[in-house]
Amino acid sequence: MKISQIGIGRLLQVSSFLVIVGLALEIVSLLWFHPLSFVLFAFLAASLIGLGILVYLVSLVFIAVPPAANRE
Amino acid sequence: MIGILICQIVLSIALASIFLIRPSLTHAASWKILAFIGLCVLPALCLVGGMNTHVQRSEQTQFCISCHVMIPYGQSLYVDDPGHIPAQHFQNHRVPADTACHACHADYTIYGPLKDKMQGLKRIYMQYVSTPPDPAAIRIEGGFKNAQCLHCHLGARSFGENPIHAAMMDSLKSEQTSCLTSGCHDTAHDVANLSQLKMWRPTQ
Numbered sequence: 001m002k003i004s005q006i007g008i009g010r011l012l013q014v015s016s017f018l019v020i021v022g023l024a025l026e027i028v029s030l031l032w033f034h035p036l037s038f039v040l041f042a043f044l045a046a047s048l049i050g051l052g053i054l055v056y057l058v059s060l061v062f063i064a065v066p067p068a069a070n071r072e
Numbered sequence: 073m074i075g076i077l078i079c080q081i082v083l084s085i086a087l088a089s090i091f092l093i094r095p096s097l098t099h100a101a102s103w104k105i106l107a108f109i110g111l112c113v114l115p116a117l118c119l120v121g122g123m124n125t126h127v128q129r130s131e132q133t134q135f136c137i138s139c140h141v142m143i144p145y146g147q148s149l150y151v152d153d154p155g156h157i158p159a160q161h162f163q164n165h166r167v168p169a170d171t172a173c174h175a176c177h178a179d180y181t182i183y184g185p186l187k188d189k190m191q192g193l194k195r196i197y198m199q200y201v202s203t204p205p206d207p208a209a210i211r212i213e214g215g216f217k218n219a220q221c222l223h224c225h226l227g228a229r230s231f232g233e234n235p236i237h238a239a240m241m242d243s244l245k246s247e248q249t250s251c252l253t254s255g256c257h258d259t260a261h262d263v264a265n266l267s268q269l270k271m272w273r274p275t276q
Contacts, residue, residue: 009095012107016092019115023081023088026122030074035139035196038126045122049115052088056111 011059015052022048077121084114127185130192131174139199144207144263145173152272156259157252163272167224177212180223208264216260218244221251 025045029037087110090097097103129135137146149162149172158176161167167175179187198204222245225231232238236256243249251257262269 008098012091012095012098012111015111016088016095019088019111020085020092023085023115023118026118027078027081030078030122030125033129033135033138035130035135035192036200038130039193039196041122041126046119049119053112053115056107060108 008059008062011055011062015056015059018048018052018055022046022050022052074125077118077125080114080121081118084110084118087111087114127189130189131171131178133170133172133174136173139195141199141204141207141210144266145261147266147271148261148263150271150273151262151266152270153259156262157257158261159272163274175224176220178220180219215250216252218247218249218251 022045025048026041029041029045032040087106091107091111098107133146133149136142148156149159151159154160158172161176162169162172177188178184181187226245232241237244240249244251252260
């Protein structure tokens, strides 16, 4: 499936979802005073937030590419 | 500090929720800017803030002794005997009491914090996945380095003017003579005999 078929709206929703879940896990890791909270933050929360940001940036690139019909 | 970070995270979640429910809002220019803040800038700041908080937290004595095998090491800081080096440093605040473990066991080289984090993850793996070691059998890989002691003591008047230290300074700096195992300051965390030792009870 091409990225244009997915649509910017869907990419933004995926990005928002990943960021929200990652940030929620970060709150849990901050309130939980335990060595495992660092693992939760570093491996789960940070990965999800990073992936969410990446998906958002991909959607920006997608917006920046002009539609094929307007190129000429 | 954590309160401010949590407020920032909640704000970021609230902003991201808007674009989860109504992604079509980003057609307007002002919403595009808000989307950039809510889905890129704020989450990135939350990540940096979270990492900073977790790193600071992992330096606390309470954090280190929250692992089951480290409990006797935490107790050994209260041994009522000036010959016990960690206890003497902890009780007399020669190291900050709330970051006592980190003060003596941190790797102060450039990539030291990264190495420390990798060691910490290895210990978490041992604690939760493989078999946790017997507390009395835990040894530092490669032995305790003089550099840890010299990080604070080198240049201190009482240390430098001590004739024994002065005579063997080069040997101490080059790690040829160990501060701990050479017989001078050889009692560190004596966890094997902890139950037989007298404990200091701090008065509030």
